Amino acid sequence: MGDREAKKLLKLIGETSTSLPDDVEGALKKVLAKEPRGSSARIVLETILENTALAKASGTPLCQDTGTLSFYIDEAVKDKVTPEDVKAAVAEATKKGLLRKNCIDPVSGRSFDDNCTEYTPIIHYKSAEWRKSLGLEGTITLQLKGGGSENMSRQYSLPSTILGAARDMTGVRKCVLDAIFRAQGYGCAPGIIGVCIGGDRATGYEVAKEQLLRRLDDISPDPKLARLERWILKDANMLGIGPMGMGGKTTILGVKATARPRLPASFFVTVAYMCWACRRNSCG
Amino acid sequence: MVDLDYPFSETAVRALKAGDVVRISGTIHTGRDMLHKYFADGGEFHVDFKDGALFHCGPVVVKTTAGWRVVAAGPTTSIRENAYEPGFIRATGVRLIIGKGGMDSATLAAMQECGCVYIQAVGGAAAVAAAAVKRVSGVDFLEEFGPAEACWHFEVDGLKGIVAMDTHGKSLFTDVAKYSRRQMDILTQPMSSKGKKK
Known part of the structure; x- marks a missing residue:
């Protein structure tokens, strides 16, 4: 070089x-x-x-x-x-x-x-x-x-009796909202959420994190995922957690979701939490 | 806006209420995961926290010919010190804990008992916090813990924060957690996706 x-x-x-x-x-x-x-x-x-x-x-x-x-x-x-x-x-x-x-x-x-x-x-x-x-x-x-935001990332396995979440998009939404709720302000809200539906445990985290590279104005080309992104964003901002968890109208700035094939036995939902200080940049 | 100057008196600290915006000046000390564990394990310790301030922070510090220069100094997540903080407050007589995200009910109880408040600095806002640090007067445990975990001694001028846990038993975080729990229950009820508008 x-x-x-x-x-x-x-x-x-x-x-x-x-x-x-x-x-x-x-x-x-x-x-x-x-x-x-x-x-x-x-x-x-x-x-x-x-x-x-x-x-x-x-x-x-x-x-x-x-x-x-x-x-x-x-x-x-x-x-x-x-x-x-x-x-x-x-x-x-x-x-x-x-x-x-x-x-x-x-x-x-x-x-x-x-x-x-x-x-x-x-x-x-x-x-x-x-x-x-x-x-x-x-x-x-x-x-x-x-690290503060990384500590707030989570992985779920559907179905979940604790969350009352089944293997469908309503169940996926429950997992993502749960992750945002549990994060409160600890991950430096307002945050950005990357989601991987499916895959195995390891690729789930990798792919969810990659979703955080998308611009906030980028919309999923899959209409079902685009709808899910909008739906979760709207609901998450009704939680009232607010900037740094001190209350307010904005808890999340964006939700970016994608899907990967899964095994019949597994249905993982992986949520990557990114802080407002979402530092990403490209060159050359 | 309330100005707080080191040494922080018990009277001044007990007069603060959750939601007050404060400007801190004078000496403050950083301390996070390793320092708390070391202290709880009975490690030798000579930093005087009496009427002082503890900042949960792992700064970016560079060494120049003129001494240490702080380039970034935002708060780190405080909940990780929940297990240690009540003991730390009772043993040292510290008056201000500066961090982000708040702490648990046991810490809040120790704060009420001893006269100590929790101040929320804005997480990630490291440049603003660094600008308030006028001088580094020293550092302890640099070799042992590394620069992010060391106990740095800062002279600050007008470090801004919001009182989030006061000596009257009020925590802004508890209110938010309760409200969001209720909203979460409404939003995830079967057959419903409508939350209460705030």
Whole structure:
């Protein structure tokens, strides 16, 4: 990889850590107008927008939890952008304070200085078709997902007697609403929800998280899923949890759902919770 | 807007009510998962929290020739410290717990008893919080816990937050949890998808 590509990767990490995607910032501005002046919800949203502007202007991280780094790279540029190139850029960004030293060995408790190990950052090489299906531009996409939101992601197995949820779209809706209800403000509401219906346990989480790469204005091409997305979004915002769980009209900014084939014995519903600081960006 | 300056007096703290917007100035200390566990396990500890503030935060801090510089310092989720916090409040005499998401009823009871409030900082709003940090006066447990878990000592000027749990037994989070539970029951009733409009 040449110098130009190295600079491009570092720039991508910096921009992703310090700025919100325009669709997310736009959605936050829109919901701010719905909350009464002086309410906790309004104060929280005003602080979020003030923070977004300040982070961008000062080139500092939007949120101190710079999260799990997931790179999604077009397989066509695999030879030009290798895992070593990505790691070099991540190490450099960590040194510059664009990323927190955010990687801990769970057994020894040791903190890794540059966020780079055999297993981190996470790098996926994906097809151009896959990128197109999520509406991704360019050839490299980076997502930063903080731990507070990751802790709120959940997986359900249908049918569920506890939720009174059967193996149908009404049952799926109950699972997703339950996840949003349980998350309260802990995942840094207003959040964005990625859903995978079906699949096995492992791919369920992976695919639900990938749904968070879609823009908020992207609508599922499947009319049944598009209807489900709208339905859950409307209902979730009647829960009254509000920004940071302090009450209010906006709990969720968007719901993005997809489906994967399942086994006759299994029917998983996997819910990925993303905080308002939904950091994703693409380049090249 | 209520201004709170270190040292935080019991009288000032007991006068606060859930929903009050506050501006904190003076010394505050960060502490999260590892510090709480270490303290509960009886680890050696010399940071003075009496009439002080504990900030649940793992900041991004860079070392410059002029010393430490905080670039991002938003709150982390406080519920993870529920098991430790009542003991911490009683033992240290801390007056302000700053975090996000609120804490449980046992912590609320310890707050009422000792004169301590919970202040909600906006989660993710790390640049705004960092801008309020004027100076890093020191750090403990940097080697042992790593930079995100260390106990940083900040001098802040006008760190903003909302009192979410007060010394009168009121928690904004409990009200929201109750309301959303009711709405959830209405929304997921068989044959119904209508919730009560707030």
